[in-house]
Amino acid sequence: MHRIVRPATAAVALMLTPGVGLALLSSTAVAQSAAPAAKGTGAAGAAAAAETGQLEDIVVTAERREQSLQNAPIAVSALGGAALKDAGVADVSDLTRSVPSVVIAPAAGGVPQVYVRGIGTFASNQYAEQSVAVNLDGIYISRPAGANGFFYDIQRVEVLKGPQGTLYGRNASGGALNVLPETPKLDALSAAATLDIGNYDLRKGDAYVNVPLSDKAALRASGMVIDRKGYLTDGYNDDQGQAGRLQLLLEPTEDWRVRLSGDYYHRGGKGSGQVQYPYADADNPWIGPSDPREVAAYYAGLPAASARNPLISNAKGDGFIDDQFWGTHAEINHDFSFATLTVIPAYREVHEDYLSYIPSAFRVQSDAQQKSVEARLASRDGGPLTWLAGIYYFTEDVAANQDYDHWVQETVIDSKLTDETVAAFGQLTYALTDSLRLTAGGRFTHEEKTQDTQFGTATFSPAKPTLSTRADDRIWNAATWKVGVDYDLAPQSLLYANIGTGFKAGGFFASAGPDTFNPEHLTAYSIGVKNRFWDNQVQLNVEAFDYEYRDQQISYLAPSLTGVSSFPYAPVFVTQNVGRSRIRGFEVEGRWKATAQDLLTANVQYIDSRYTSFTYSYFSNFGAPPSVGCPYSVATGASPAPVPPSAIYSVNCSGKPGTNAPRWTANLGYEHEFRFADGSGLTAAADMYLSASYYTAYDYLAKQVQGGYHMTNLRLTYNAADDLWSVTGYVNNVENQAVVSTSFQPNQAFGNGLNYANIRPPRTYGVRATVRY
Numbered sequence: 007m008h009r010i011v012r013p014a015t016a017a018v019a020l021m022l023t024p025g026v027g028l029a030l031l032s033s034t035a036v037a038q039s040a041a042p043a044a045k046g047t048g049a050a051g052a053a054a055a056a057e058t059g060q061l062e063d064i065v066v067t068a069e070r071r072e073q074s075l076q077n078a079p080i081a082v083s084a085l086g087g088a089a090l091k092d093a094g095v096a097d098v099s100d101l102t103r104s105v106p107s108v109v110i111a112p113a114a115g116g117v118p119q120v121y122v123r124g125i126g127t128f129a130s131n132q133y134a135e136q137s138v139a140v141n142l143d144g145i146y147i148s149r150p151a152g153a154n155g156f157f158y159d160i161q162r163v164e165v166l167k168g169p170q171g172t173l174y175g176r177n178a179s180g181g182a183l184n185v186l187p188e189t190p191k192l193d194a195l196s197a198a199a200t201l202d203i204g205n206y207d208l209r210k211g212d213a214y215v216n217v218p219l220s221d222k223a224a225l226r227a228s229g230m231v232i233d234r235k236g237y238l239t240d241g242y243n244d245d246q247g248q249a250g251r252l253q254l255l256l257e258p259t260e261d262w263r264v265r266l267s268g269d270y271y272h273r274g275g276k277g278s279g280q281v282q283y284p285y286a287d288a289d290n291p292w293i294g295p296s297d298p299r300e301v302a303a304y305y306a307g308l309p310a311a312s313a314r315n316p317l318i319s320n321a322k323g324d325g326f327i328d329d330q331f332w333g334t335h336a337e338i339n340h341d342f343s344f345a346t347l348t349v350i351p352a353y354r355e356v357h358e359d360y361l362s363y364i365p366s367a368f369r370v371q372s373d374a375q376q377k378s379v380e381a382r383l384a385s386r387d388g389g390p391l392t393w394l395a396g397i398y399y400f401t402e403d404v405a406a407n408q409d410y411d412h413w414v415q416e417t418v419i420d421s422k423l424t425d426e427t428v429a430a431f432g433q434l435t436y437a438l439t440d441s442l443r444l445t446a447g448g449r450f451t452h453e454e455k456t457q458d459t460q461f462g463t464a465t466f467s468p469a470k471p472t473l474s475t476r477a478d479d480r481i482w483n484a485a486t487w488k489v490g491v492d493y494d495l496a497p498q499s500l501l502y503a504n505i506g507t508g509f510k511a512g513g514f515f516a517s518a519g520p521d522t523f524n525p526e527h528l529t530a531y532s533i534g535v536k537n538r539f540w541d542n543q544v545q546l547n548v549e550a551f552d553y554e555y556r557d558q559q560i561s562y563l564a565p566s567l568t569g570v571s572s573f574p575y576a577p578v579f580v581t582q583n584v585g586r587s588r589i590r591g592f593e594v595e596g597r598w599k600a601t602a603q604d605l606l607t608a609n610v611q612y613i614d615s616r617y618t619s620f621t622y623s624y625f626s627n628f629g630a631p632p633s634v635g636c637p638y639s640v641a642t643g644a645s646p647a648p649v650p651p652s653a654i655y656s657v658n659c660s661g662k663p664g665t666n667a668p669r670w671t672a673n674l675g676y677e678h679e680f681r682f683a684d685g686s687g688l689t690a691a692a693d694m695y696l697s698a699s700y701y702t703a704y705d706y707l708a709k710q711v712q713g714g715y716h717m718t719n720l721r722l723t724y725n726a727a728d729d730l731w732s733v734t735g736y737v738n739n740v741e742n743q744a745v746v747s748t749s750f751q752p753n754q755a756f757g758n759g760l761n762y763a764n765i766r767p768p769r770t771y772g773v774r775a776t777v778r779y
Contacts, residue, residue, distance in 0.1 A: 059602035060542040068164050068184065069433075070173050070394055071384055076536050079445070079492035079502035081167040081549045081593065083107070083609075087160040087188065091200070092691070092721060094738055094774075096210065096232065096245075098140070098153050098183075099747075102766075103695045103717060103738075105165050106611040106671035107593060108183075111702075111747035112764055114362040115370060116278050116327060117151045119748060122167055123551070124589055124615040124667030125180030125528070127510075128748065130561040130579040132372050132406040132421060137510050137526070137559070139170065139178035142185050143267060145335055146174075148376050148402050148425075149356040152331055153183075155249050155271030158212040159228035161188045167593070168530045168551060169508025171486025172447040175398060175429050179508035179528045179555075189265060190224035190255035191216050197779040204772020208234040226253045237767050240294030240323055242279025248272050261341045268334040277327035280364050282307070283749050283763035284709055291744035292768055295321035295365050304365055307760045317414045317468060321363035330357045341386075348382045358406075364752050364762055366413055372406035393434035400427040410579075412752060415627075417578055418471050419516045421459040427511075428452045433488070441494040445504075448487040453511050455480055461516045463568050463576040465627065474518050474569045482525055484509045498538035506530050510559060515580035518569030523581050529554045545597040553589040560584055562704055563751075565625035565644075565654050574646045575654065577625045585619030587664060607675040607693075615664035622704070624655040632657060633751060633759040635706035659706055666748070668700040668714075685727030694718045702749040702763065709761055712746045734774040742769040 064075040068082045075084055083105050085095075095101060098118045099110045109121040113128065120126055120138040127137045129150040139146055140153040147153055163185050170178040199213035214228035229250040236244035249271040256264040285291045286303035293300045301320045312318060333354030340347045358372040382396035404423040410416065433447030456479045462471030486509055492502035510526045534549030559581050566578035591613040598606045623641060624632040629651040632638050636659040644654050663669075677691035696716045703710045721736040749763035 059599055061538070061545050061597055061599050064162075066162070066164050067186070068166050068182075070382060070396075071392075076498070076538060076545070076547075077500065079443075079490060079500065079534075080504065081532065081534060081551070083165045083167075083595065085163045087162060090157065090160055090163060091774075092723070092734070093693075093719070094202075094736060095157055097155070097157055098185075099766075100157075101163065101165075101183075103693075103719065104673065106609050106673050106695075107167055108165055109666045109668075109747075111666060112278060113748055114278060114280075114364055114368055115151060115358065115360040116154060116273065116329075118153050119150070119666075120153070120180075120183060121666045122165065122181035122183075123553075123591065123611070124613050124664040125553075125555070126666060127559065128561050128665075128750075131408055131419070131516070132370070132404060133423070133513055133515050134561050134581055135177050135511065135513070137177065137180040139174050139176075139182040140185070141174075141182060142269075142333075143187055143335070144184075144337065144350055144380075145333065145352045145354065146177075146378065146400070147354070148177075148400075149358075149372075149374050149404075151329060151358050152354065152356045152374075154273060154329075155247060155331055156185055156187070156251075156269065158230035158249060159188050159214045159226075159251065161186045167549075168504075168532060168553070169486070169506050169528045171506065171508035172431055172433055172449045172488045173394075175431065175449055175486075176427060176451055176453065176484075176509065176511045179510045179526055187251060187253075187267075188214065188226065188228070190226040190253050192218050192221060192224045192255065192257065194218065195779075198776060200774060200776040202772055202774040204234075204770055206235045206237065206770065208232075208770070208772055210234070222257050224255045226255075227251070236276060236279070236294070237765075238279050238281070238292050238294030238297075239290075240279070240296045240300075241276050242294045242296075242325060243765075243767075244275040244277075246273070246275035263337075263339040265337045266334075267336070268332070270332040271330070273327050273329040273331075275327055276323075276325050277360050277362055278764065279321070279325065279362070280762040281765055283746055283761050283765075285744070291765060295363050295762075296323040296325075300365075304760070312414075315414055317466065319366065319411075321365040322367075325361050325363055327360040329359065331355070343386075345383050345385050348380075348384070350378075350380045352376075352378045366752065367409070367411040369409040369411075370406065372404065372408075374402060374404040374406075376400065376402040390437040391434060393432070395432040396430070398427070398429040398431070401425065412577075415463060415465045415576060416471060417461075417463040417516070417576065418473060419459065419461050420473065421457060421461075421516070423459075423514070424456045425511075426454050443492050445490040445492070446488070448485065451482075451484045451486070451509075453482045453484070455482075455511070455513055457514045459514070459516065461518060463566075463570075463578065465573050465576060472570070476514075476518065476521060478514055478522065480512065480514075480522055482512050484525060495535070498542075500536045501533075502535070503533040504530070506532075513581065515566070515582075516578055517566040517580065519567035521566075521580075523559055523583050524557055526555070526557045526559045526583065528556075543599045545595075547595040548592065550592040551590070555587040555589060556585075557583040558585070558587060560622075560704060562622065563625070564623050565648075571646075573649060573652070575625055575644075575648050575652065577627070582622065584622055585617060585660065587615065587617045587620070589613060589615045589664065589667075591615075603679040603681065605675075605677050608672070609674075610670070610672040612670055613667050614669065615667040617660055617662050617664070620659045620662065622657055622659070624657050625652070626655065627652050629653040631655065633705065633707065634659075635708065636662065659704065662706050663701060665701045665704060668698045670696070670698040672696045682727075687725045689723045689725070691721050691723075692718065702746050703751075703761075705751060705761075707761065710749050715741075715743050715745055717741060717743050717745070729778065731775070731777045733776075735772075736774065737769065737771040739767065739769045744768070 197215040202210040212230040335352035431449035460473040462473035464471040488506040490504035565575040675693035
């Protein structure tokens, strides 16, 4: 049985934590000089920390140069490769349970929807782009589906919070997610392999081998294979994939460093499936969409007359995914006497082919090619001034066929989209004194998008839609900037404040009429403090933030012009700009190395996300009033006017909170290592993710609220004395919680109120064994 935890339960538990954090913060002012933290990252850093009883020093590249996490005057969370493997992070959606500020919601076709501090996008079609930039090894991944398949042989993951308009540019209004793989090493031959066996017939293996070819060259090959049955009763929400990565490192001289990399990922299986929410069976939330019990509940929820329409069909069991992603890039570095030049040319392809049901058929075939080049010149360390300047070029071509066979309507979109972006950026920091530094940066972006699209929709007809053609060309220019100040309160206490801006590019949506939306913009104000004290045993980082968000882009079912006089409008997923919102909150990240064998962690986030102005249009084929939790009225002045009985309504959701933005989230963890006389060890660890309730869709219905919950993960790891092998037993989601990530009304235009949702995995358990050389 799954458990349902009411919002108050999680909220009460979480409200206690900030008080503790603020009490610790009050001691920062008197923090004295502490011994240096244990150096290193990954396994080496963790081992050093274990020996000294101190916290390891994590190195990040969030600001495009190497620096200690504690010295970076921005909000960034970093997870090392060992921590990711311990937590069982197999894809991007698993990060939700590790970083409280991140909510990642997989949608149809397995496309991840990334939200950071309540900012994200429901990427419902091939027109939509993310509001959080996902970067693999320094390469921006333009297609939302392309964020899958690279969580193996990972060095670390960095989550940058807030707009990153200066150093990362477009589509980073909510932040950035950097995934950094391990790179070739010149100094040693090494290898490792991991096998993971668990319930739902999980069979997952990953491995790497690092081969020094000489003292100037090294090769690293890594790969991953996974095969798991679906979490839903009809086999949906499974996972089948094969991935590989090959890297060559060349250091011909002390001044030159060249790394060549290529990667490939194939994703197969049945793909994602949606369930009714509230659930068709409260005792078994994981009943799949084509399960006879779910099908019966589907027809029972339709109006009696509609249920007899031969054009209405239920979800079938023939859904599938056959996606392929591959890319190649080079990282070329040359050290001058005054600066380091970095040039990164890259090419990537994303091929999507999937059939999903929500609960009607949703078929997508898409081919995308992206090319990019980034060149940066960064000053060498030393002197009061540090600076970085760069240029960026990006181009993308997307050809997509999308067929949405929804209820008594079928919509076909054959689109050819192009995007060309050129940007110049720079950032400098000047030390006024040994303790006080000022930072300023800016970026100018020129972006041109074009479309050549055929679009058509047919209602109440078994015939294929007649397609009309749209051709458009739009140019947008944007200037984003950042200013900041940071000050050393004590040798290991950094106070900082920043004002930064970000934007997300405009674009098109499917329509026979005007179909352009404008960029969104966000201005963020933040102040924070990072601390190490008690001889590097305690780390406490706190940030408060205030975001002003305007022209936010949202994707939803809205009236779109068909070009057919008999039914001029049809409900189609479109992207539009809506009003303004305000996001305020704070985040506390704490770590306490109580002894050499004990580590406690507590990360807490509070968000107050609210729309100050939010109106949108709602289309009803039969004229039925909208099924929403906001005030509405019949819209006037539409041209052409809708043909009765259809109607367009204006919905006003001003004052409502943001979606996928729980007010309170937290991750609490504890691990203890038992050391044995022969040098081996046994590590017991537990972590708990807590979340207050939140809305999962823009309809703001009570049935679209995910209640507050907590989710516990346990693991027990035995490490051999020679560190050449280890075995881990684990249980994730011990409570077997049924948690909704996103939901929507696929047939809302017909007024039946049916609601479908993506649901996170149930309880999983297994054994993971690793051997190393």
